[in-house]
Amino acid sequence: MARAAKHRHAADSGYQRGEETRMRIITAAIKLFGERGFEGASTRDIATNAGVNAPALQYYFDSKEGVYLACVEHIVSLIWEALSEAVERAEAAVRRGAGDDELIDAFCEIQAQLAEFMFTSRSADDWRLFMAQQQAGSGPIAGFQIIYQRVSKRMSEAMATIVGRLLGRPANDDETLLRTMALSGQLMVFQVARRTVLTKLDWDSINAERLALIKRVIREQTAALMRWMLASRGAARPAPRRPAGRRAIQ
């Protein structure tokens, strides 16, 4: 919080109006950063879009980078708000040594919450693009990493721990982590390549029914994969030729 002193704007003042415009700026910035990337979005456009004038950005956030980081903070807090419950449940399940089915369920629940948030959160389109730009390398990546880790690290550690349990491997094992990421990729692809998805399915948007379909597919496949992991646990690795898990199917 040492940085806060630099701002001319006292973030925690009793003044309400300041907080409001601060929020308007962040909202507009997320949208424009998402659409055009960090360098592509000009501070002037952000200001106009937020209904303020250009120096307001310096007043509230010191610099363009400050605006960007404030956007990250805002998005991260939104995500965590949506995921914390599921993640904490998963952590608890692991701690108390829950059974395999329960672990699988906890994992799927995190994914389900994530999917729900990805597709239904208000202004989801805006921050999803923002995140995509970030992954692509746009913006002050160092600052992003620091802030983003708050939610990402904890979530993926919870997921990796579960996968590790099922595999009978350490949670920080290379293979465990890779498998966890591949699992997450099933859902992630719908966030990152949403445009491609919509085009290929000839969908105009994602309504409740379609979201339910996506969630079902992801859940089924994730559960199937995790049961497969369970079944092949301990099996000799280099010979996966034979039908190792006959009754591994649910």
Next chain:
Amino acid sequence: MARAAKHRHAADSGYQRGEETRMRIITAAIKLFGERGFEGASTRDIATNAGVNAPALQYYFDSKEGVYLACVEHIVSLIWEALSEAVERAEAAVRRGAGDDELIDAFCEIQAQLAEFMFTSRSADDWRLFMAQQQAGSGPIAGFQIIYQRVSKRMSEAMATIVGRLLGRPANDDETLLRTMALSGQLMVFQVARRTVLTKLDWDSINAERLALIKRVIREQTAALMRWMLASRGAARPAPRRPAGRRAIQ
């Protein structure tokens, strides 16, 4: 090809020197567009990096957007060069009504080729970032879609057809397409979120050994999922209790 007339440069002239510098510009542009996005990369920087002066870009490509589209064309042709064989094999397997195992293998082979290309292609880092920027929405997206479809459409149709066969559903069915994409996501995540992957695994780069591990994980999980699809084919959806087909597994 109507656009070609606009260029002062005759792309198919006998002149060799022109083609060379044209290529140097594209190479430099892919790198810079990838690092900084379409708007973040300046034509001057691209020119300097390519060892030419600024107006050369207008001379060869008419405009900044022209440079960008030429980059897309170049990348797409590289990708297709790497994937065409595997895709054509898959298409052939489908046509001749090959067995399930063979279809699964053909699918995995496409993924394997893609992985190989993603991680080992010369200057892979450059065009991967370029693609990531594109997916994020940076750059003249309309032009990209048109060009990119040349490879993307055919590849994903081949993959969807195989998945459809295994599921006993049409290839253009919503569920088929979603499952195909979720499958692809397992690999895609390593392209899109490579930075996250490297950080979480504490890897500095991806060497041959690590690539082999990734490919094995993806292949195993993809094959497992596809066998699961096969096994649950025809089973009543809400009650996947019975091990419907044990002979279906491999």
Next chain:
DNA sequence: GAAAAAGTGTGTCAACTGGTATATTTTGGG
């Protein structure tokens, strides 16, 4: 070997960028 085409270099422009200095207005507590 000269004319024409292809390619390269120099100088310049108007538009826009992020940021600053500096009013002016609005707000809230005494």
Next chain:
DNA sequence: CCCAAAATATACCAGTTGACACACTTTTTC
């Protein structure tokens, strides 16, 4: 009501951007 803090607005700066006009050199062709 008053006045200091908070918030908003005006005018401006130096640097960069994409693009252009035009002169120059190299290569090909007849």
